[in-house]
Amino acid sequence: MMYSLLYGFYKYLVQKDEYCVLILGLDDAGKTTYLEAAKMKLTKNYSAINPLKITTTVGLNIGRIEVNGIRLNFWDLGGQTELQSLWDKYYAESHAVIYIVDSSDRDRIDESKETFDKVIASENLKGVPLLVLANKQDIPECMGVREVKPIFNKNAHLIGKRDCMVMPVSALTGEGVDEGIRWLVDCIKRNSFLRPPRNQEES
C-alpha cells in the first residue's frame, strides 16, 4: 500500500506526456540543421555540433526536447526523393509535422509545395497540426514569409480544420526557432484529445 502510493507519486513526478513531431521537407531544406538549433535552444548544457558539418540524412535522426512540462520526440527524416517513400510509415504515430522550406531556392519552391500537398493529403495525418517554416531567412535574396505563406496556404481543402502556420526561421542562426516550437506545443496540447500522448494510456 505504502509502496504503491510512493510509486504513484514518483511516477507523477517523473512521467511526462510524450509527443512525436515529424520534420519533413525536401533534401537540403535544412531539417537536420533545424533540429540541432532546436536542441541547442531548448536543452540546458547542450553541446552543439558545428552546423556546417551536418551531412545529408539517410535514415532517421532523433532528437528529444522537454518544453512546458512535455516531452517532444523529433523525427528528422531524409528528404531526398528516394527517401520520401519512407515518410508515411511515421504518420500514424506522429502528433505534429514541421515542414521545412528552403526560402532561398526559388527553383524548387513548387516541388516543395507539391511534396507538402502529398504529405498533408494522407489520411494518417488527419487533424495533425502543421508548422511550415520558411527557412534560411538569413540569406539576403530569399523569399520572405509574405511570399511563402500564400503558396503554402493555397490548398485550404487539404489543410482542413487543423492548425496550420507559416513562420520565418533561420536554422543556421537559430532565429525564430523558439517561437515556432512554442506555437506547436500549444497546438499539440489542444489537439491531444484527438492524438493523445504516449504515456497517458500507460498510467
Ligand SMILES: Nc1nc2c(ncn2[C@@H]2O[C@H](COP(=O)(O)OP(=O)(O)OP(=O)(O)O)[C@@H](O)[C@H]2O)c(=O)[nH]1
Ligand atoms: N544560410 C543558411 N543555410 C542553411 C540554413 N539551414 C540549413 N542550411 C544549410 O543547408 C544545407 C542543408 O542542410 P541540412 O540540415 O543538411 O538539410 P536537410 O533538410 O536535413 O537535408 P536532407 O537530410 O538531405 O533531407 C546545409 O549546407 C546547411 O548548412 C539556414 O537557415 N541558413
Ligand SMILES: [Mg+2]
Ligand atoms: Mg538531414
